[in-house]
Amino acid sequence: MKTITLAATLAALASPVLAEGDAAAGEQQFNRQCVACHVVRDDAGEVLAGRNARTGPNLYGIDGRALGAIEDFRYGDALVALGETGATWDEESFVAYVQNPTAYLREATGDGRARGKMAYQVRDAQQAADIYAFLATF
Numbered sequence: 198m199k200t201i202t203l204a205a206t207l208a209a210l211a212s213p214v215l216a217e218g219d220a221a222a223g224e225q226q227f228n229r230q231c232v233a234c235h236v237v238r239d240d241a242g243e244v245l246a247g248r249n250a251r252t253g254p255n256l257y258g259i260d261g262r263a264l265g266a267i268e269d270f271r272y273g274d275a276l277v278a279l280g281e282t283g284a285t286w287d288e289e290s291f292v293a294y295v296q297n298p299t300a301y302l303r304e305a306t307g308d309g310r311a312r313g314k315m316a317y318q319v320r321d322a323q324q325a326a327d328i329y330a331f332l333a334t335f
Contacts, residue, residue, distance in 0.1 A: 218288065218323075218330025226324045227331050231256075234317065237335050245335055253315065259286045260333040275302040275311035288333075292325040 227235075227246060234253035237246035245257065254267040264280035265272040272280075279302065284290065294301040298313025319325040 218326035218328070218333075220327070220330040220334050222324075223327035223329065223331030226319075226328050230317070230319060230324070231328065234315075237332065239335070246331075256332050257335050259291070259335075260329075261285050261287070264290075273302075273312060273314040275306055275308060276313065279305055288326060288329045291329045291332075292322055295319040295325045295328070296322065 224246070231253075232247040232250060234250050235247055235256050236244055236250050237257045238244050238255050239257055247256075254270040254272070262285060264284045264286060265277035266280055284305070290301075290305075293304075294313070295315075295317075296319055298315040298318070299311070302311040302313050303309055319328065
């Protein structure tokens with residue numbers, strides 16, 4: 198059973214997102230799925246989306262930002278190491294990561310022991326793409 202689940206996960210990671218995200222739908226999904234852990238706070242400290250959640254990193258300016266790059270946030274080692282290779286957030290990496298952080302990190306790093314610290318998973322690829330489109334507006 199684990200082999201089938203892993204194979205399905207890896208196939209999903211390899212599948213391209215067919216449609217770009219919808220920012221308006223992404224705002225709704227962000228408010229449903231992300232606000233418990235994440236905030237979008239600009240450099241002046243103004244909260245643009247979410248609440249004052251601190252479990253996950255601030256998602257302001259995520260588009261094109263290096264993975265694991267928010268200062269003073271305790272990311273997992275695998276995400277930091279991947280960011281140090283020059284990997285940046287784009288729609289494809291974001292969608293794959295939020296659908297299964299650990300599987301994404303294992304595939305991207307080639308390390309079968311890599312683990313993601315984010316426990317929540319966005320189950321639908323289109324919703325993940327929509328969330329990214331919303332975040333990319335900041």
